[in-house]
Every structure is written in C-alpha cells, then in structure tokens.
Amino acid sequence: MGPGLRASESFFPQGVPRPIISAMTEFMAARSQMAMSLGFHIIFASIGVAMPFLMATSHYLFLKTGNPVHRHLTQAWSKGVAIFFAVGAVSGTLLSFELGLLWPGFMEHAGAIIGMPFSWEGTAFFLEAIALGLFLYGWDRLSPWVHWSCGLIVGLSGVASALFVICANGWMNSPAGFDWNGGNPINIDPVAAMFNEAAALQGIHMVVGAFEAVGFAVAGVHGWLYLGRPRPIHLSALKIALTFGAIAAILQPLVGDLSAKSVARRQPIKLAAMEGHFNTQTHAPLIVGGIPDEDERVTNWAIHLPGFLSFLAFGRFDAEVKGLNDFPRELWPPVAVTHFAFQIMVGLGTVLMLVGLLFLILTKWRPGWISDRRFLWLVVGCTPLGFVAIEAGWVVTEVGRQPWIIYGVMKTADALTPRPGIQWTFALYTALYLILSLVSGFLLWRQTLLLHRELEGEE
Amino acid sequence: MTSAILLFLFIALLFYLVFGGADFGAGMVESTLGKSSVDLRARQLISRAIAPVWEANHVWLVLLVVIVFMGFPTVYTTVSIYLHLPVIALLMGIVLRGCAFTFRHYDQLDDRFFEFYGAVFRLSSYWAPFFLGVIASALPTGAIQPEEERFWAVYVAPWLTLHGFATGAFVCSLCGFVASVFLVGESNEADIRHLFSRRALGFLAVMVGLGGVTFLTAWLSGFPLPTEFMNSLFSVASFVLATVLLVPFVRTLQGQQPKRARPWAVGIVGAILVGWCGAFFPVAVRLGNGQTLDWYSTAAPPPVQMALLVALLVGSLLIFPALVFLMRTFKS
Numbered sequence: 001m002g003p004g005l006r007a008s009e010s011f012f013p014q015g016v017p018r019p020i021i022s023a024m025t026e027f028m029a030a031r032s033q034m035a036m037s038l039g040f041h042i043i044f045a046s047i048g049v050a051m052p053f054l055m056a057t058s059h060y061l062f063l064k065t066g067n068p069v070h071r072h073l074t075q076a077w078s079k080g081v082a083i084f085f086a087v088g089a090v091s092g093t094l095l096s097f098e099l100g101l102l103w104p105g106f107m108e109h110a111g112a113i114i115g116m117p118f119s120w121e122g123t124a125f126f127l128e129a130i131a132l133g134l135f136l137y138g139w140d141r142l143s144p145w146v147h148w149s150c151g152l153i154v155g156l157s158g159v160a161s162a163l164f165v166i167c168a169n170g171w172m173n174s175p176a177g178f179d180w181n182g183g184n185p186i187n188i189d190p191v192a193a194m195f196n197e198a199a200a201l202q203g204i205h206m207v208v209g210a211f212e213a214v215g216f217a218v219a220g221v222h223g224w225l226y227l228g229r230p231r232p233i234h235l236s237a238l239k240i241a242l243t244f245g246a247i248a249a250i251l252q253p254l255v256g257d258l259s260a261k262s263v264a265r266r267q268p269i270k271l272a273a274m275e276g277h278f279n280t281q282t283h284a285p286l287i288v289g290g291i292p293d294e295d296e297r298v299t300n301w302a303i304h305l306p307g308f309l310s311f312l313a314f315g316r317f318d319a320e321v322k323g324l325n326d327f328p329r330e331l332w333p334p335v336a337v338t339h340f341a342f343q344i345m346v347g348l349g350t351v352l353m354l355v356g357l358l359f360l361i362l363t364k365w366r367p368g369w370i371s372d373r374r375f376l377w378l379v380v381g382c383t384p385l386g387f388v389a390i391e392a393g394w395v396v397t398e399v400g401r402q403p404w405i406i407y408g409v410m411k412t413a414d415a416l417t418p419r420p421g422i423q424w425t426f427a428l429y430t431a432l433y434l435i436l437s438l439v440s441g442f443l444l445w446r447q448t449l450l451l452h453r454e455l456e457g458e459e
Numbered sequence: 460m461t462s463a464i465l466l467f468l469f470i471a472l473l474f475y476l477v478f479g480g481a482d483f484g485a486g487m488v489e490s491t492l493g494k495s496s497v498d499l500r501a502r503q504l505i506s507r508a509i510a511p512v513w514e515a516n517h518v519w520l521v522l523l524v525v526i527v528f529m530g531f532p533t534v535y536t537t538v539s540i541y542l543h544l545p546v547i548a549l550l551m552g553i554v555l556r557g558c559a560f561t562f563r564h565y566d567q568l569d570d571r572f573f574e575f576y577g578a579v580f581r582l583s584s585y586w587a588p589f590f591l592g593v594i595a596s597a598l599p600t601g602a603i604q605p606e607e608e609r610f611w612a613v614y615v616a617p618w619l620t621l622h623g624f625a626t627g628a629f630v631c632s633l634c635g636f637v638a639s640v641f642l643v644g645e646s647n648e649a650d651i652r653h654l655f656s657r658r659a660l661g662f663l664a665v666m667v668g669l670g671g672v673t674f675l676t677a678w679l680s681g682f683p684l685p686t687e688f689m690n691s692l693f694s695v696a697s698f699v700l701a702t703v704l705l706v707p708f709v710r711t712l713q714g715q716q717p718k719r720a721r722p723w724a725v726g727i728v729g730a731i732l733v734g735w736c737g738a739f740f741p742v743a744v745r746l747g748n749g750q751t752l753d754w755y756s757t758a759a760p761p762p763v764q765m766a767l768l769v770a771l772l773v774g775s776l777l778i779f780p781a782l783v784f785l786m787r788t789f790k791s
Binding site for chain 2: 079082083085086087089090091092093094096097099100101104105107108109110111112113115116118119120122123125126127129130131132133134136137138141142186188189190191417418419420421425428432436439443446447449450
C-alpha cells in the first residue's frame with residue numbers, strides 16, 4: 001500500500017482544448033504550490049517572530065516612563081501582530097496538511113523520522129497562541145508586569161517554534177538519524193534527526209533574518225507616515241524598529257558566512273550553484289553578479305574576485321572549491337535561479353547592513369539627523385528589502401537542494417502525490433493567498449487611519 | 460506505548476471537537492440571530508467570548524495532525540492522497556474563518572466590510588466542520604478504492620456520499636450544540652441565557668436526528684458502521700451513557716448555574732466520540748480492496764513513538780496550566 005497509483009483517466013475528455021494552466025506539469029504545479037505556500041507563510045511567520053519583541057519594547061517603555069505615546073504605539077502594534085498572527089497561524093495549519101497533500105512519498109518516511117521538531121513546534125505555537133490571547137485581551141484583567149510578560153512570551157515562543165520547525169528543513173538538507181536501507185528506513189533516531197548538522201545555523205540565520213526584515217519594514221512604514229505628518233509616535237516607532245533591524249543586519253552577514261561554510265562542506269553542489277562556480281579549483285574566485293549559462297558551463301558578465309570563494313568557503317585561499325562540472329548534470333539544481341537568488345540576498349543584506357550601521361552611528365553621534373528627510377527617505381526605500389532577501393534566501397536553499405527533497409536520499413519527483421489535476425489546486429491556493437495578501441494589506445492601511453483618528457481625538 | 464499515544468490522539472480529537480467545535484459553532488449560532496436588541500447583545504457576547512481563545516482552540520488540530528504524521532505516517536499519507544479534495548475544502552474553511560473573524564474584529568471603520576467579513580465568517584463556520592465530518596465518514600467505511608483507475612472513483616466517490624453529507628451535517632450540529640452550551644454560561648442576563656439555551660436544545664435535537672440519519676445512510680449504502688456499532692459493547696454502552704447524561708445536562712442548563720451544564724455537554728460529546736471510534740477500533744482506515752490500516756500495525760518504530768510520547772508529556776505539562784490560566788482569566 002503506498003502512493004504508487006495513478007488514476008489514468010485524463011482530466012479532460014478527448015478533443016476538448018486544454019487551457020494553458022494545464023500545460024504546467026503536475027510536478028511543477030506541486031513545486032509552485034509549495035513554494036507559494038511557504039513564501040506566503042514566511043512573511044507572516046517572520047512578523048509573528050519579531051514583532052512581539054518590538055511591541056514588548058514599546059510596552060516596557062510605557063510601563064517605565066508612563067509616556068502615552070508608547071501606550072498608543074504598543075496598542076497599535078499589537079493590532080498589527082494580531083492580524084498577522086492570525087493569517088500566519090492558519091497558513092501554517094495549511095502547510096502541515098500540504099506536506100502530505102503534495103508530497104506523500106516524502107511524508108511516508110519523513111513523518112516518523114523528523115516528526116519530533118514538528119511536535120515541539122506545535123507545543124511552542126500553542127503557548128504562543130495562549131500568550132497572545134492573554135496579551136491582546138488582558139490589558140484590564142492582568143497586572144501590568146504579568147501582562148507585559150505575556151507579550152514577551154509570545155515572542156519567545158515564536159522564536160522557539162521557528163527554530164524547531166527549521167530543524168525539519170535542516171534535516172532535508174543534511175539528513176541524519178536513519179539508515180535508508182533502499183527505501184525502508186531503519187535504525188531511526190529521532191533525536192539525531194532533529195539535531196542534524198544544518199539545523200542550528202539555518203535556524204539562527206532565519207530568526208536573525210526575521211528581525212532584520214521586520215525591523216526595516218516597520219521602520220519604513222513609520223518613516224513614511226512621519227514624512228506625511230511628523231507625529232512623535234512614528235519617530236519613536238522607527239527608532240525602536242530600526243534598532244532591532246540594524247543589529248540584526250550587522251549580525252546577519254556573520255551568520256550567513258558560517259551558514260555558507262557549512263553548505264560548502266555538506267552540500268558542495270548547492271554552493272557551486274549559488275556561486276555560479278563551474279570549474280573545480282583552488283584559489284577559486286568569488287563570482288559577483290553575472291548570468292550563469294548552464295549549457296556553456298560558464299558565468300558571464302560577472303565580476304571575479306580572485307581567491308575569495310576559497311577563502312570565504314573554507315578560510316584558506318588555497319582551498320579547493322568543487323565546481324558544478326564535477327557533478328553529474330542530472331544532479332545540478334537550477335543554477336541560474338539559485339545564483340540570482342543568492343546574489344539578491346547578499347546584495348540586499350549588504351545594503352541593509354550599511355543602512356543599519358549608518359543608523360547606529362547617527363544614534364550615537366547625530367541623533368537629530370534621524371528625523372532628517374533624506375535619512376527618512378532612505379529608510380522608506382529599505383522597507384521591502386529585508387523580506388525580499390528572506391524570500392531570495394529560501395529560494396537559494398530550497399531550489400539549491402533540487403533535485404533532492406531529502407539531500408542525497410530521495411528525489412523530489414519521487415515524493416509527488418499521484419493525484420492528478422494539481423494545476424487546479426495550485427490556481428485555487430494562488431487565488432486564496434492573493435486575496436488574503438490584498439485584504440491584510442488593506443487592513444493595515446486602515447489600521448493606520450484608525451490610529452490617526454484616535455490620536456486626533458486626543459489632540 | 461502505542462496505546463498511550465492513541466490516548467493522546469483521542470484527547471486531542473475530543474478537545475478539538477469541544478474547543479474548536481465551540482468556535483465553529485459560535486459562528487453557526489450567530490447565523491441564527493436576527494437584528495432585535497437581544498439578538499444584537501447576543502452577537503456582541505459571541506465576539507467577546509471567542510476573541511481571546513479562538514487561536515488557542517484551533518491548535519488542537521495541528522497537534523492532531525502532527526501526532527498522526529509522526530506516529531502513524533501511513534495513515535496520514537493515505538488520507539492525504541485519497542481524501543485530498545475534502546481536506547482542501549476543510550483547509551479553505553479554516554483559513555477563511557480565522558481570517559474573516561480577525562479582519563472583522565479589527566477593521567472597524569466601515570459597516571459594509573463588517574457585513575462582508577461577517578458573512579464569510581458565518582459561512583465558513585459551517586463549511587469547515589462539515590468537511591471534517593465528510594472526511595471522518597470516509598475512513599472506516601471501506602469507500603476508499605485504491606484499485607480503481609478513474610479519477611472520480613479514486614478521488615471523489617469515497618467521500619461524496621449521502622453518508623458523508625449526513626456525517627458532515629451531524630458534526631455541524633454537534634459544534635452548534637457545544638457552542639450554545641458554552642455561550643449560556645458566558646452571560647448573566649436571563650434573556651440572553653434563555654436565547655442560547657433554546658439554541659442548545661435545538662441543536663441537540665437536530666444532532667439526535669442527524670445521528671439517526673448518519674446510521675441510516677450508512678446502512679443504505681452497505682457500510683459496516685451500524686453493524687459494527689451494534690456489535691461493539693463499548694459503543695452501545697457509550698450510546699447509553701450519552702443518553703443518560705442528557706438528564707443532568709438539561710437540568711443544569713435550565714438551572715440557576717448553567718455553567719454547570721458544560722461538563723455534562725463535554726461528557727455527551729465524549730461519549731459520542733468514544734462510541735464512534737469504539738465501533739471499529741483499532742482500525743484507522745478501511746479500504747475498499749479489503750485492506751485495513753490499523754493503528755497498531757501502522758505505528759512508527761519504537762524510538763519514534765517514545766520521542767513522540769515524551770514530547771506529548773512535556774508539552775502537556777507546559778500547555779495545560781497555560782490553558783487553564785487563559786480560561787480562568789477570561790471565563791470567570
């Protein structure tokens with residue numbers, strides 16, 4: 001008994017012209033659906049991870065100073081948290097089913113081996129949901145510091161659940177805790193599976209990335225609102241958000257470097273694709289930008305920095321870095337996509353690091369310049385960059401792992417559900433996510449209107 | 460060890476039916492209300508009652524899914540393949556309901572949107588539990604046909620049955636019942652209490668009727684449910700228990716402290732669930748080709764079960780006190 005059956009009846013009767021949507025293969029539709037579900041969820045989940053800390057900071061400032069601006073800010077931000085958390089929670093529920101709906105071949109085996117981090121994530125998420133209910137509705141029912149700590153617990157549980165669930169993705173990249181035994185896994189060790197080699201760095205990289213993206217996005221939104229009308233609440237908000245964002249943006253290249261070194265060791269073909277590196281060599285050049293040509297096996301229009309790939313990947317200029325040519329063509333991931341995504345992520349990460357450094361320098365030596373219009377416009381310009389970097393980073397790690405769903409063990413194509421017509425469910429999910437994104441965005445805009453109305457009422 | 464995990468699974472399912480069910484049911488109860496002044500006050504009470512707890516109430520489903528895919532992965536993948544379509548329908552309902560409720564709660568600028576979110580919320584409150592019932596109905600009946608070749612026969616026919624619809628409607632009425640009972644205890648005003656307790660009894664009556672229809676449709680389609688139910692002492696005893704519990708339930712519902720009706724209602728739901736599961740336990744899924752998947756033979760290897768059990772035990776130690784604190788803060 002297993003997922004081997006394919007219903008052989010064609011989805012469309014003979015002779016009926018097939019719409020363009022079904023030109024997409026089942027496999028591509030499934031991959032696209034999964035990518036879209038994850039891409040959507042990660043935005044809302046990142047907000048759920050980082051935003052509570054921003055909120056707790058503002059709340060702390062209110063409790064310590066009694067400044068009503070911070071109370072307004074905490075309450076405005078908590079509404080944002082509530083909206084995003086709800087959407088993130090239901091999209092996460094969707095994902096827990098989708099793993100099986102799209103990839104039963106994978107879940108048949110992976111479910112048991114890597115289920116443990118999911119169960120811990122479930123616990124953390126449960127605590128988060130409880131703490132959020134207490135925080136959002138407990139203003140008048142809980143004592144002030146108990147109430148504040150509920151907000152903090154939302155954040156801590158969020159971080160914990162992110163770290164747990166990423167253990168599962170880490171396992172897909174760095175399988176551990178089982179002997180594959182030709183498709184009948186034995187000697188399953190759930191603890192070894194959970195604490196696989198990729199888990200810790202991937203988890204930290206994601207959590208820091210969440211703070212970076214959310215910090216800059218929230219700062220950008222408030223910067224924009226401040227430029228519209230210089231209310232003190234928006235400047236306070238910007239400063240809190242950008243502090244988190246800047247610190248994260250400065251830490252992230254360090255974490256990223258450690259991550260890349262880990263990938264170089266464990267998944268050399270992914271590293272080669274990320275870097276657009278075709279020829280195995282010592283003193284390998286770092287390839288910045290450029291367009292990989294998979295047929296000619298060369299990356300054109302790039303800047304080559306001699307020796308730096310070897311140095312970054314292994315810490316020595318004379319280290320050998322494997323190129324794509326060393327691997328069978330059918331095991332190559334999509335090189336161009338992986339390379340572009342990687343360049344985008346690093347490029348944006350660099351920009352955010354520089355803006356973050358600038359902010360911290362200004363805070364120390366020229367605090368008045370933070371409300372200067374030119375700086376504010378710079379911050380506004382950075383609003384989406386952190387999230388684009390997150391999406392790019394996930395493309396790197398997921399597309400870069402192809403054709404494997406469990407690296408070196410199971411191919412993605414072998415995990416696919418036999419159910420035909422995935423193109424249609426892909427269309428359905430796309431429509432759903434589009435609607436939800438539009439409505440949440442719309443809601444947030446209206447929340448700012450509500451906030452301004454409230455503030456006006458008190459002026 | 461497997462039995463311990465199955466106990467947790469049962470508890471998660473019961474709690475999802477009771478807490479998540481109450482959430483879904485609240486939307487259904489709201490759909491039975493009009494625009495009179497008492498009805499408007501009742502609507503406000505419903506929103507106030509579920510707002511702090513609905514997120515936590517729905518996590519039970521995630522827990523359920525994780526226990527199944529970690530502890531019994533073959534069952535998870537079988538359902539994921541053959542019941543793919545009703546699972547998608549269920550998920551759409553869950554997503555739309557959660558979002559509509561949240562959007563309605565926070566977007567307080569304009570009545571038109573408020574009405575729109577409300578409509579989506581109420582509709583999806585029926586839609587999601589309906590498909591829960593549809594999915595459940597297809598599991599023990601042997602309707603799933605892995606040997607078939609045509610799309611319809613494999614992916615649609617097993618669940619698009621009268622019995623499926625009857626089970627779906629039954630689960631809806633059960634959710635409405637639980638919600639109404641909880642809502643009675645949320646208010647101190649006699650007219651509101653009366654409003655909700657009438658609905659509790661109404662949903663209860665519908666539930667009893669639909670229960671009969673569920674058995675009837677199963678019998679008409681040749682599904683083994685009625686015979687297995689009758690042959691299982693456990694199930695018959697649970698049925699009798701559920702009936703017996705009606706007496707203290709109705710008495711406390713109409714008494715001075717209707718909050719006392721809650722444990723009786725939970726007992727009735729629990730008895731129904733035990734009765735249904737007990738009819739074909741330990742079979743999890745029965746397939747049309749004669750194959751059965753039972754919990755014990757599809758269980759994951761012992762190290763995995765141990766890891767799951769530890770996670771569940773530690774999780775319970777953390778979650779139950781937190782949950783009690785949440786309920787105490789908002790429900791007393």
